[in-house]
Amino acid sequence: MATVNLELLKKHVHADDFTDDDAYLQHLLGAAEQYVCTATNRTKDELLEAGGGDFPAMLQQAVLLIAGHWYNQREAVSGVQMAEVPYTMQALIKPYRKLVSD
Incomplete structure (x- = not known):
């Protein structure tokens, strides 16, 4: 189960009018979820509880x-040449980052 539904991601990437990429987008949701878990040093269950x-x-x-x-x-x-929007990801993830392991 993904934490963000496919329909919302499709709207985000302007792909809400076709289904050809649904499997790929679902794969990206899973990988992005794992990225967030890793970046916060938390499990999916911990983040769901939060x-x-x-x-x-x-x-x-x-x-x-x-x-x-x-x-x-x-x-x-x-x-x-691309540049990261300053602080965007850090601002979203940092408040949930676990700094020490249990």
């Missing part, structure tokens, strides 16, 4: 940003 049964809204947005980026940039290199 959000009362859902990922907190800030972490859902992080999943959308990561999955959307991967959908639009499918290769490891780009011919266009």
Whole structure:
């Protein structure tokens, strides 16, 4: 089960009018969710608990940003110079990061 539903990701990447990429988008959701879990040093269950049964809204947005980026940039290199929006991912993920292990 993904923490962000496929329909929301499809709207985010402007792919809500076709289904050809649904399996790929679902794969990206799972990978982005794992990225957020790793970045916060928390399990999916811990993050679901923090959000009362859902990922907190800030972490859902992080999943959308990561999955959307991967959908639009499918290769490891780009011919266009790109720059990260300052603090975007850190601002979304940092409040949920566990700094010490149990």
